[in-house]
Amino acid sequence: MKDPDISEVAKQSGVPASTLRYYEEKGLIASNGRRGLKRTFDPGVFEKLGLIALGRAAGFTLDEIAAMMSPDGPRIDRKRLIEKADELDEKIRQLTAMRDGLRHASACRAPSHMECPSFRRILRAATVGRIAAPASAAPGK
Amino acid sequence: MKDPDISEVAKQSGVPASTLRYYEEKGLIASNGRRGLKRTFDPGVFEKLGLIALGRAAGFTLDEIAAMMSPDGPRIDRKRLIEKADELDEKIRQLTAMRDGLRHASACRAPSHMECPSFRRILRAATVGRIAAPASAAPGK
């Protein structure tokens, strides 16, 4: 059973070939050779791609993920995981507050939002920076 | 009582002068004149900056925020607010799942994470894209 080449990996994982090359360049994955021009990968690459997706979803940067992926299986620092979980807690708290504020503002029948005490309260919170701006809205695809 | 100039606004709002200029360029705020070289602003600029911070926190882009800020007070499309709230709900759901996964992974005593069924389950979820990668980790300043 031949190792999958880059296009097979791309098709099965949904990760574009350009991204796979990029990940290889970054040291996140490694090809185990070539068939002609084409990179081939160990089937274990699918698991790694899953871990990468997971790490990204958790808010780790690619560099952080690379640092956590040791040659033989992922060796993940449990302390870092807890830190990330705490960060997520904080972010969830903020987003929840935002969401409630938005819902209220949409339902509020004050003539203008500025006359609604609840809106003003959340506005004040944003003004003093108690609600952080997100990384960015929705950049990538 | 004189209108505040750019450095006064920067100091009181915590928003850097370069950002204020950038916002003006983008049409998010407007200066009402100059004192010498320095821009001066209507005191209402503080409220606007609050609204901008609020919108950013809610995940609106600066362009979206600009579109919502009409000359006389913010006129916010309630439907957009509800849409954003729904988006936030989804994001909160994902982040919560991630957080739980991280907490579990940090506590799990399986010899390696790959041998933990719970970890594998969340990994599979990430692999098939049911958990989206966030915009980006923590870019800005």
Added chain:
DNA sequence: GCTTGACCTCAAGCTGGCTTGAAGTGGCAA
């Protein structure tokens, strides 16, 4: 043997939201 076309490399571009640097200008104090 020759074409086709998917892959290759390398460099540059894109997105959003700013920041930074160079070069210019104006008000105010000495």
Added chain:
DNA sequence: TTGCCACTTCAAGCCAGCTTGAGGTCAAGC
């Protein structure tokens, strides 16, 4: 009056995570 210095403008740079484009290579099919 002269010098300082914070402001100004404009263009370019930065971050992450890719994507895109130009130009090259290789295996397979006719």
